[in-house]
Amino acid sequence: MTDTVLDDLKKQVEALTVELAEVRHVARLAKDRGEVENLFNRYMFLHNAFQDEQIIPLWAERGTPGMRARYTNAGQYVDYDSIIRYHQGRPTPTGKLILHATTTPVIEVGSDETAKGVWIMAGTESGLTDPEVAKDSPDYMYSPGLVDGKKVWAHWVWCKYAVDFIKQRGEWKIWKFRCYELARAPFEENWVSFGEKNQHAFDLDLMYFGDDGKAVFMPPADEPAPEHNHPYSPRTQQKLEPAPPAPYDVFEDTFR
Template identity: 75%
Template sequence: MSDTVAETSVAELLAEVERLREQVADFRRLAQRAEDRGQVENLFSRYMYLHNAFQDEQIIPLWVKEGTEGIRARYTNAGQYTTWESVTRYHRDRPAPVGKLILHATTTPVIEVAGDGETAKGVWLMSGTESGLTDPEVAEAFPDMYSPEEVLGKKVWAHWVWCKYAIDFLKQDGEWKIWKFRCYELARAPFEENWVSFGLKNQGAFDLDLMYFGEDGKPVFMPPADEPAPQRNHPYSPETVQKLEPVPPVPHEHFTDTFA
């Protein structure tokens, strides 16, 4: 009788140990996913801090390594970039003009790490300001972009700007890296004008390949895209209805290209 009880007790203990092992494994996976999510959020926040300070050269190492299949970036309707060289060219040789200020503040992240732990997806909203000084002769080409007064003998451009971001991340050599990047400009407006009236007359701007305003406020344009944009982004217009775009990621086991 005692032998039967002992055998039963040992079997129960072994089963309990196995259940505990499974629970520990589940907790480890959950902790790793939480750690991965935090690293992904920090990665994009670091990107934005560097971008705001005109330190874009330091952003290049945040991207996947050269030769990674599937790398992609899209900023406007002018096209998308699909090689490491063309993607990172966006961050090279950017000036830090005197008097220029950009402050892009990202909020409202929805981040999902794939169940296999190899990729992650995130979306963000961004609200911010962009401003600087421009030589009056240069400003003549874009009269609606500037404030009526001058400062230090130059025209002032001071804008509110709102964007959305959809980004895929890839874990390489144990570190999270930016893999696929998409920016959706939603709306902008000069400081003196509301975004409704400006949105009505600024619909064509997103089709242009303007990259930034450089020294003396001179416009610098994007390099030629590798391929056309597969679909167009439609910034805010008082004549259209807003859409859920991009769609926030949901829990998933493996990567699917939902932000194309």
Template identity: 70%
Template sequence: MSNTTTEASISDLIAEIARLREQVEAAQSLAQRAEDRGQVENLFNRYMFLHNAFEDEQIIPMWVKEGTEGIRARYTNAGQYTTWQSVTDYHRGRPHPEGKLILHTTNTPVIEVAADGKTAKGVWLMAGTESGLTDPKVAEAFPDMYSPDEVLGKKVWAHWVWCKYAIDFLKQDGEWKFWKFRCYELARAPFEENWVSFGLKNQGAFDLDLMYFGDDGKPVFMPPADEPVPSKNHPYSPQTTQKLEPVPPVAHEHFVDTFA
């Protein structure tokens, strides 16, 4: 009787140890995914701090290694970039114009790390301001973008701006990196005008390859794209309805390209 009891107790103990091991492994996996999620969010937050300060060249090491398959960036309808060089060129040579201020603040993140721990997906909303001074002659090309008054003998552009971001991340050598990056401009409006009326006359802007306004407010255009966009996105218009794009990521086992 005692031998039978002892054998049963040992069997129960072995089963309990197995259950505890499973629980520990599950807890470790959950903790790692939480750590990964935090690192992904910090990566994009660092990106935005650097971008707001015109320190974009510091963003280049935050991208995947040169030669990584599947790298992609897309900012407008003018095309998308699919090589490491063309993607990182977006961050090179940006000036620090006197009087220019951009303040992009991101919020409402939805981030999902794949169960295999190799990739992650995230979407964000962004609300911000963009502003600067432009030579009056340069401003003649885009009259609707500027305020009526001048400051220091220059035209003022001061805009509210709203965007959406959809980003895929890849873990390389234990660190999370940008892999596929997409920005959707949702709406913008000069300080003196509402976004409804401005949205009606700004529909063509997203088809242009304007990258930013540089020294003296001169427009700087995107480098030639590697390929056309597979589908177009247009900012808010009072003549269209809103749609869920990008679709926030959900829990998943392995990478699926949902932001193309």
């Protein structure tokens, strides 16, 4: 075999080695992206079924630097125990329905075992409230009439999610979580007229409606919200928030 042939073979092997490394990198990114999307979808399936205790293991480990959760303008949670408090002790009230369907994901995976994703959610939320309990809430939150002697709340709801993920011990985990409520409306009313009435709601620390429709509030926030987000109003313009993540190598805190 001549030196020329050996040189050609060597060049081909080097080229194939580079190509194989690139293919492995692309395959790894695709696998990671799929695992991240499955993780968030699993979160939503569990949340819809009131199985939030099973969501706790989906979060990063206790002591992970930079953990964060934020749901309203009332503040954000940066301590592990206050973060998982959102998922502890949730009841499964009779007649209550949550159906949040997420869509339009944009997911980017970094080279540093982190990932970023945004989603849009469209869904329904409904339940029954004891009339005495309902007196503590505005009447426009409820539908006309009673079911089984209780007031009915049945809402369309739209949200956006911005979530950062981190890989720990070979598994992807939720690291930083933010929910932006975009709009909601009772079944009988459009979201434009209701949006004007409901601007104050995102400043409250409401966590969920429990048994008999009783409001359950979040624990005190660990720190103030850096800035405020408000749901749709007929007097405001829409903005690109959160911005879909761009491809990246090293994590930047873009959803803060």
